[in-house]
Amino acid sequence: MRVSSHQYHQNIIRSINQGTTDYNRLSVQLATNQRIAKPSDDPLGSVMLLTLDGELSSIKQYQSNMNDVEYTLGQQETQLTGAVNILNSMQELTTTAADGSMGETEIAALGQQMNVLFPAIVDLLNAKDGDGRYYFSGSLTDVQPFQQDAAGQYQYLGDSNIREVSVSADSNVSSNVVGSDIDPGATFLNQMQTYLNLLTTDPANPSVGDESRTMMDGISSFLQRVTDQLTKVGAIRDSLESIKQGNDDIAVYTQGLRDDISQVDYAETYVKMNESVASYESTLKVYNRVSQLSLFSMI
Incomplete structure (x- = not known):
């Protein structure tokens, strides 16, 4: 299947943006010690947190x-x-x-x-x-x-x-x-x-x-x-x-x-953040090399 130059650039940029997003998300998790910042981070975990928060609120009222x-x-x-x-x-x-x-x-x-x-x-x-x-x-x-x-x-x-x-x-x-x-x-x-x-x-x-x-x-x-x-x-x-x-x-x-669900596993998150950095840097290097190529480079 033929891949156009424009499509290729779009895929690379999307990959770079995703790496940046992953890095930022993991950095925030490490800084706040909260694994779930919004429901989309873990839909099932978010529902469980709501349930547990309700139970803790009831106990406080008791x-x-x-x-x-x-x-x-x-x-x-x-x-x-x-x-x-x-x-x-x-x-x-x-x-x-x-x-x-x-x-x-x-x-x-x-x-x-x-x-x-x-x-x-x-x-x-x-x-x-x-x-x-x-x-x-x-x-x-x-x-x-x-x-x-x-x-x-x-x-x-x-x-x-x-x-x-x-x-x-x-x-x-x-x-x-x-x-x-x-x-x-x-x-x-x-x-x-x-x-x-x-x-x-x-x-x-x-x-x-x-x-x-x-x-x-x-x-x-x-x-x-x-x-x-x-x-x-x-x-x-x-x-x-x-x-x-x-x-x-x-x-x-x-x-x-609640802590088990919401809090960050520091070791695991740190590894994932380093992986996202490595992936980002690798993608960026490839993109820089490819972006410098032209038909004249092949003559």
């Missing part, structure tokens, strides 16, 4: 979710632990008030002490975070959970929504404790308030002993509910540690796969 849950539950645990400490003190005072040998003055003094402690429990149940959101009001974080109505009775104004948060590909955890699980219907708060009114306004009432024993049972029941919530919070926080470790292992493995 970690952010876990941090938020850990913070919220940690704060709620602190409030509930404080309530337990106060309740233990009130339990001791109520037990003392149940002693039939206590006189009117002593009963009144016990009532005064408990009237100082009781509001602290209410404050803990109405605790807020730094952004002013209430911890124990469920999804109604802008509503104070335990409030007194016009008659002075406590009521729970939050809801019972427990937020479920994704912390791994197949795991959700509860991210909050709700006031309706701590004191349903604000029963304990109202019971305690009624009891304290008795001690402070009518300490000589002969029913103080019986009411104190009833209140001891009320405190025990309330303590049990608070303790149950603390146990729940502790279990969730413990599980987060295990889930975090699992996510970290997956992230390391996924990042390793």
